[in-house]
Amino acid sequence: MKIEKISDNQIKFTLSKSDLTERDLKIEDLTKTNEKTTALFREIMEQALKEYDFHSDNTPLMVEAVPAAMDGIMIIVTKLQDSKDNKEENKFNIMKQTKELNRFKRKSIMSFEPEIKADDSNIIIYSFENLDDVTNVCDRISKRFKGISSLFKYNDRYFMLFQNDISKGNSSDLNDIEIIISEYGEKHISTAISKYFLMEHGEKLVENKAVQLLSASFV
Known part of the structure; x- marks a missing residue:
């Protein structure tokens, strides 16, 4: 986990795929209050205090979680100087409120409406080293897969997003x-968040x- 002080009132944490795995966390876990997210928040605030003497001083905190890469997450913690200006905003607790955590506000990672709230079980994402592997996969699954599929290039790899098109009755x-796709590519965190990333x-x-x-086009 990497930590960076942006200013006296703001600090940034970057968690890689291995960081999330080590803590038994998934990106979607950060959208709700549970023991894992509570432990994560305590951990990052303790690290911020230790490395940068960053503490809340009984000030409300806004915690924003956004994708940092295909399999990672970036968490930005900001001290809110004037909580009166924010009374009308919705508050999303990332964990149960306790004395040591004080009050904080959170911008939901699930901020894309309305598609982002779709069932993640309808999405799978794989990356491939080259287009030949992508073409081979498409040829082998073409008769079985009738949903939506898109191809992207990111960081010199080819990413395929497969999604059932439920709206048209295709499943x-x-x-x-x-089983076939995994012979050629590497699976990534497959959520609506990853899709929008x-x-x-x-x-x-x-x-x-x-x-x-x-x-x-397969020959």
């Missing part, structure tokens, strides 16, 4: 095709019909 067994930061190569188009 594929993602577990079934995943790719859409924002990745280079979109094929939208919605990647499997159909790439399988048709």
